[in-house]
Amino acid sequence: MKKLSEFSDDELIRRIVSSGDTTAFGELYDRYAQLVYAKCRNFVSQSDEVDDLVQDIFVGIYVKLKSFRGDSKFSTWLYSFTYNHCVNHYNREVKKKRIEVNLEQVYEGVAGVEDEISDDEIFSLATDKLKMSLQQIEPADKVVLLMKYQDDMSVREMSLMLEVGESAVKMRLHRAKKKIVEIYNSL
Amino acid sequence: MSNPFKKILQDEKLPEYLKERVIDNVNFIKLTLDVTGLYAVELPKALHSMIEGAAEEKEIIEDKLNKDKSDD
Structure with a gap:
């Protein structure tokens, strides 16, 4: 009989969802917990x-696994779930009042003229x-950087996971790269 | 050139006790879902089939009584 460790992610998921x-x-959990833990470490x-974040994420994954339709790799879906959870956690904890500024519009004008990093x-x-x-x-900027440079997601994958257009992804990425370099240089 | 974002990932070590906590939680959720399913789905199904069975039996008895009467 096949051992669980020999099952593909999709086979495991089918088994978990059905029974x-x-x-x-x-x-x-054994396959992905280390990576999820390292990602959460970036946020808290x-x-x-x-530890609490990782626990909540895996419990959430168990409950929501039915909604994974296989449109993307499981790891892509899991990391996106992780980022959403971390950003929500951060927003809840910090409870800072956010002024809703449409940053996409603000940066649309400058993206073309600023040097690309x-x-x-x-x-x-x-x-x-x-x-x-x-x-x-900011967590939202962190998410796009991690998706691009840790998870090697394409702009298209990021667009699907973040539920925004590809041009918005490029804009966010441009903004996040600029910010991280600014912060890095100020340290 | 190596990617520093990937190096960050290797720095953090997952605590071993965390798996037990997660699996305990997940087992509890499974138990809750199983019990809820039992009361919300299986029990009504069983009651439905009992009532249906009783109605069928009643029909058979009535048919038999009617048949006996007509034979008399």
């Missing part, structure tokens, strides 16, 4: 808070200082 198999879910610094420039940043910079950047 609620928690052992199969444990296998899915307290260890116990990170190249991937080489991003890759030249030192890991420790980048980590500190990520602690300071």
Whole structure:
């Protein structure tokens, strides 16, 4: 008989959705928990808070797994779920009043004239200082940076996950790269 | 050139006890869903089939009585 560790993600998911198999879910946890944990670490610094976030995310995944339709890779869906959860957590915790400014419009005008920050420039940043910079950047900007540079998502995938147009993704990415370099240089 | 975003991922180590906490929670949710399903779906189904069965039996008895009467 095939071991759970030999099952593909899709086979495990089918098993969990059809019978609620928690052992199969444990296998899915083993495959992805380390990455989810590292991603949550980008959003909160307290260890116990990170543990609670990871726990909430995996419990949420178990309950919502039925809604995964297989349009994207499971990992893409999981990371997107993780980012949404982290951003919501941050917004709840900080409870800061947000002035709704349509940043897409604001940046639309400047994107064309400002210099694009190249991937080489991003890759030249030192890991420790980048980590500190990520602690300071807005969660929404952090999400697009992690999707692009940690998860290797294409603009199209990001557009599907964030439920915005591809041009809006490019704009957000441009803004986030600019901000992270600004924060990095100010440290 | 190496990607510093990927290096950040390798720095963080997942605590081992967390799996037990997650699986305990998930087992509790499964139990809750199973019990809810039992009362919300299986029990009404069983009651429905009992009532249906009783109605069928009643029909059979009435048919038999009517048949006996007509034979008399």
